[in-house]
Amino acid sequence: MTSPMSDRFALRYALAMTVLLLGWRPVRGDVDFEKDVAPVLQEHCLSCHGPERAEGSLRLDSEAHVLKGGDSGVIVTPAASAESELIRRLKTDDASERMPLDRPALDEQAIAALESWIDAGANWPERFVIQSPDAIRLARAATHWSFQPIERPTVPDASDGHALSGIDRFIRDRLRQAGITPSPEADRETLIRRVTLDLIGLPPTPEEVDAFLADDHPDAYERLVDRLLASPHYGERWARPWLDLCHYADTDGYLTDQQRPVAWRYRQWLVDALNANMPFDRFTIEQLAGDLLPDATMNQRIATGFLRQTLSNREGGADLEEFRVKQILDRSQMVGTIWLGLTVGCAQCHDHKYDPLSQQEFYEFYACLNNADEINVDAPLPEEADAYFASREEYNARRQELIAPLATELEELQRRWEEKLLYAWKHPGEDHVWDRQWELLGLVWGGNLGEGQLEGIEIVKLDWEERTPRQKDDLLDYFLQSGSVIDADRFAELKLGALKAELDALRQQYPRATRAPMMQAALTPRQTYIFGRGDFRDRGDDVDPDLPDWLPDWEDTNDPSRLRLANWLISRENPLTARVTVNRMWQAFFGQGLVTTPEDFGARGAKPSHPDLLDWLAVEFIDSGWDVKEMHRRIVTSATYRQSSAARQDVKARDPQNVLLARQSSLRVPAEVVRDQALAASGLLSRTIGGPSVKPPQPERVTMEAFGYNDWQVSPAPDRYRRSVYTFVIRTAPFAQGIIFDAPNPNEICTRRVRSNTPLQALTLLNDPMFFEMACAMAGRVLTERNEDDARIAYAFRLAVARHPAPAEAERLQRFLEEQRKAFESQPTLADEWPTDAVPANVSSQEFAAWCNLCSALLNLHEFVTRD
Numbered sequence: 001m002t003s004p005m006s007d008r009f010a011l012r013y014a015l016a017m018t019v020l021l022l023g024w025r026p027v028r029g030d031v032d033f034e035k036d037v038a039p040v041l042q043e044h045c046l047s048c049h050g051p052e053r054a055e056g057s058l059r060l061d062s063e064a065h066v067l068k069g070g071d072s073g074v075i076v077t078p079a080a081s082a083e084s085e086l087i088r089r090l091k092t093d094d095a096s097e098r099m100p101l102d103r104p105a106l107d108e109q110a111i112a113a114l115e116s117w118i119d120a121g122a123n124w125p126e127r128f129v130i131q132s133p134d135a136i137r138l139a140r141a142a143t144h145w146s147f148q149p150i151e152r153p154t155v156p157d158a159s160d161g162h163a164l165s166g167i168d169r170f171i172r173d174r175l176r177q178a179g180i181t182p183s184p185e186a187d188r189e190t191l192i193r194r195v196t197l198d199l200i201g202l203p204p205t206p207e208e209v210d211a212f213l214a215d216d217h218p219d220a221y222e223r224l225v226d227r228l229l230a231s232p233h234y235g236e237r238w239a240r241p242w243l244d245l246c247h248y249a250d251t252d253g254y255l256t257d258q259q260r261p262v263a264w265r266y267r268q269w270l271v272d273a274l275n276a277n278m279p280f281d282r283f284t285i286e287q288l289a290g291d292l293l294p295d296a297t298m299n300q301r302i303a304t305g306f307l308r309q310t311l312s313n314r315e316g317g318a319d320l321e322e323f324r325v326k327q328i329l330d331r332s333q334m335v336g337t338i339w340l341g342l343t344v345g346c347a348q349c350h351d352h353k354y355d356p357l358s359q360q361e362f363y364e365f366y367a368c369l370n371n372a373d374e375i376n377v378d379a380p381l382p383e384e385a386d387a388y389f390a391s392r393e394e395y396n397a398r399r400q401e402l403i404a405p406l407a408t409e410l411e412e413l414q415r416r417w418e419e420k421l422l423y424a425w426k427h428p429g430e431d432h433v434w435d436r437q438w439e440l441l442g443l444v445w446g447g448n449l450g451e452g453q454l455e456g457i458e459i460v461k462l463d464w465e466e467r468t469p470r471q472k473d474d475l476l477d478y479f480l481q482s483g484s485v486i487d488a489d490r491f492a493e494l495k496l497g498a499l500k501a502e503l504d505a506l507r508q509q510y511p512r513a514t515r516a517p518m519m520q521a522a523l524t525p526r527q528t529y530i531f532g533r534g535d536f537r538d539r540g541d542d543v544d545p546d547l548p549d550w551l552p553d554w555e556d557t558n559d560p561s562r563l564r565l566a567n568w569l570i571s572r573e574n575p576l577t578a579r580v581t582v583n584r585m586w587q588a589f590f591g592q593g594l595v596t597t598p599e600d601f602g603a604r605g606a607k608p609s610h611p612d613l614l615d616w617l618a619v620e621f622i623d624s625g626w627d628v629k630e631m632h633r634r635i636v637t638s639a640t641y642r643q644s645s646a647a648r649q650d651v652k653a654r655d656p657q658n659v660l661l662a663r664q665s666s667l668r669v670p671a672e673v674v675r676d677q678a679l680a681a682s683g684l685l686s687r688t689i690g691g692p693s694v695k696p697p698q699p700e701r702v703t704m705e706a707f708g709y710n711d712w713q714v715s716p717a718p719d720r721y722r723r724s725v726y727t728f729v730i731r732t733a734p735f736a737q738g739i740i741f742d743a744p745n746p747n748e749i750c751t752r753r754v755r756s757n758t759p760l761q762a763l764t765l766l767n768d769p770m771f772f773e774m775a776c777a778m779a780g781r782v783l784t785e786r787n788e789d790d791a792r793i794a795y796a797f798r799l800a801v802a803r804h805p806a807p808a809e810a811e812r813l814q815r816f817l818e819e820q821r822k823a824f825e826s827q828p829t830l831a832d833e834w835p836t837d838a839v840p841a842n843v844s845s846q847e848f849a850a851w852c853n854l855c856s857a858l859l860n861l862h863e864f865v866t867r868d
Contacts, residue, residue: 031120036113038130044100044110050132061132063124081118087111102540137356141550144356145611146341146601150575152619153612166620167638170613171661180651183643183663188213189803190644190868192224195636196802197669197867198589199228201237201723202685203677206798225636229629232689235275236725238628240672241588242270243725244750245338246309250693253311253731253747257706261692265379265516266305267725268690273303280581280626281570284339288566291520292559298379304519307331308374311731311747325536332366337749339569341580341601349534355602356550360530364546367528368565372519379516387511395510399473402502410496414479418460462523477503521560551575570626576601578618582631583608586617587752589635591665592657599751609659640664645868667867668755671741672724675770678859679721681799682777686718693728694719697770698736706733740764741865765860772852773835775859779851780838789814792851800858813854820850 031037041060048055049070058070069075075085089099090111098105117123131139141147156173158164164172175182186194192212196204204212212224228234248267251257273283285293288307290300310330313323329348336344346352347362380388403410459471467475480500528545532538545561547554547568552575554568569577580601587593594614597605608614617631624630635641645664658665669677675696679685694715703712714720727735731746740760744750765771778799786792793813797805805813824831824846831849839848858864 031113031116033117033123033125033128037117038128040106040110040113042130042133044103044106046130046132047134048100050134052132052134061130063128066122066124076118076122078122079119081115084118087115087118090114133351133358137351137358138550140603141356144603145607146579146605147356147550147575149573150578150615150618150622153616155616165634165638166616167613167635168640170610170616171640174610174660175662178654178660180654180660180662182639183646183648185639185642186644186664186868191221191642193802194664194867195221195225196228197673197677198636199225199237199632200231200233201240201670201673201676202233202680203802205680206795206802209798209802221642222637225633229633232275233687233723234629235271235273236689236723238274239267239270240670240725241584242274243267244744244753246306246334247744247746247749248309249729249731249746251729251731252314254313254315256315257730257732258314260517262376262515262517263305263308264692264726265302265514266308267693269299269302269305271690271725274628277627277629280621280628282626283628284570284577285563285566288335288569289560289563291518292563298377298516301377301518301520302379302516304372305517307369307372307519308517309334312374322536325531328366328370331369332362334749335369335565335569336365337599337751339580340576341583341595341598341605342576343600343602343604348531352602354604357548360541360543361546361548363528363530364543365548367543367545368561370528370545371522371525371560372562373522374517375520376515376517378513380513384511384513388513391510395506398506399503402499402506403476406496406499410476410479413496414476415464417479418475421460466523521562572622578621579614582617582621583614584751585628585631585635589632589641590661591667593752599749664868668741668757668865669867670753671738671743672727674741674765674865675724675737677864678771678774678778679723681855681859682774683781684718684721684774684777685723686721688718688722691726694722694726695728696720696722696724696735697773702736703730703733706730737764737768737770761865762860765865766856771859772856775856776835776838776848776852778855778859779848780840782855783840783843783848783851789817793817793854796851796855796858800855800861801863816857817850817854820853821847824849 045060047053049058049060051059051061054070056070056072058072058075059065066076067074069085072085075089077083081087089097090106092098100106155166156169158169158172172182185191189209192204192209196202196208212220215223217223248263250260250263252260273286278286286300286303288304290296290303293300310327312327329345333345336342342355342357343352344357344362344365346355347357347359349359351358352362378388459467459475462471477500480496480503527542529542530540532540545565547565552568552571552573554564554571557564559567568574579595580598583593583595584598587598594608594610595601595606596609599605620634621627621631640661641664643661643664645666647666648663651658651662655662676685695712697714697720698712700712715722724735724738727738729735729746734743734746740758741764742754742756744753778796782792782796782799786795790810793810794805797803797809797813828846831845834845834849834852836845839845
């Protein structure tokens, strides 16, 4: 392995830093060399005729090289542009001679500038050297902070003599330099609510709060943290931000937005992996290349469902290659954003404008992901496995008995069907292809063909002899479903419709396995090309999988490029992955990262507020064996995390954004936690872990607005009360409550959520039928579990915000309750609008309605939706 400052890198860096102006003589004529000429040569010529690459022995970066010419002789004749070979080659209509080769011709303005310069004498500022695009890129990389190797910094001394953690020493050292003192530790009720919400995404119960308050052990807080890290709800809480990153959804997107009924299998893998504290290096490898590991397990293959979270288009008439390319582009951006913290997608159409990533390097990176195919595989759940595998042999034998009498005729007709299908797939725009071509393509492309090999049209592209038995069976099933499109008479003559019905009936007699979406290596490797202006139809130079020159090289192995990429991402030499990952962790616990642009560690991104702390955390993360829970524990047990979040005037004036962290941040909880807290307070929450997506109540019109999907059948209890991470996500119509509370767009990669404060949020908490139902359930719980007003008020308050109410707060709530009682007593029929099935025994409907309103008010408190 090499480092960013290897010999090859140092050489290029030296070229990049070549002195531009050591002396000066003015350029004669009206043309401005620096403004009009040098940029043209730099942008259009130096990539092929510069110091790194001198095609035809011609360089155009300095006066001496320009006047010398190349293999074809002198190219510039001063004062005579009409006689200069350079101008002739720029203006010729012969594409084999015109420069730049295989690229758009220069516009008239650029050529005119060069002609004016030559006619004026082709004067060149003395000792002026034009930097090539490569040299500029490498110069940027050589000096940018995030591309430098990660080294362990020295931890500052504890100036106050306390036994502080490494985190606290870095933070307090900066505070000391700024003349600011840290805040005291938060009170215990605040602390347990904060850390419980942060680690498992649910509020602590009153019983858990009481136990913590009563625990006088010196390590009481640390033991609380360990219990939360071991909770099965930890994985649910931390799955959510990762699902934001990979823009998980249960539908395809685009116009028809078809369902993905088994997309949840990846989410289940994710929750399980986080709960098991899978090391982040393994976590990375399995998601990007689990199928390529030796003797890959089914779980490792399911992990590659991460790469299946791109949008996909199964609409009739869609150009399949166009949308396959879009998926690879999306995957490239996902990997670049999540692990490198770089906006790599900006180099899809041209060299990155700010970072050193060239367009060629982007497509070399893209090539690492270009040779993987999507498949859906029978992946039995634990409760399905025994019965499924025990029945396979008998099922296959009976299936073959049904098919055998027609085997020869079936093969002949199916081969004709496949020929038509392939032609329709290769020539989708031709008018003479039969009228029902899109019906056929839709049937095959939209189907889940393949048990572990290929899917859809990819199986048809395989030679008959190359197909596995399961592939042949799957394709036969789809032929029987759609073969009549080719030859309806022959199809009917052979009674293939009856055969299909018999096979369908047979399949229903045997146990089936839940499928899982995943990836596998393409059987036929694809060549990757640079797409001109990002257009997949404009194929330029071909490229091979590789990494950017300005980052450390990967190991020279025979592994597939996707696996090599995964291994490189988590190598110690890679300067980005550890920094980017610990920064996102920091953001989750403090509201903003040490780098406030987690998606951009490049030139346009923010610089770290505490660069030494960031690098120290990155080194600690790597040295721990990429232990995620250990890093979370390290952060939440720090004195910095445990500070009070109370605003301080002295800090506000000097550090208004709380960058120096003289206090903890007060944060609006994520959309999912808003709902999950209300479910927990109401007692309705279903704590079942994992499983298919569910559909909680929401206004019917939300999905009716979606063009391709409008069937939102609310799940029955208890599924309708599952945690929000399990909510069914429609790309074209995301869950309404989530959007109102700033859940991200499921069509886009999200590294940080915005936080807004709008009247619509308060109106949702007050009036949404889902929250009204939870408020009433909470009222029923309070009335059942406590007997007197003061005890009930205190209990309801604790269910909502996990602390005891102050006397003034309890008094205000008692007055509110009395006001509600009077209102319902004066108009008893008003209470009829409240749900009667939730009214506890021996409680009047008017009394119940009054308590429902009180609980609704508590669920609308600022403190309820805020983590202090």
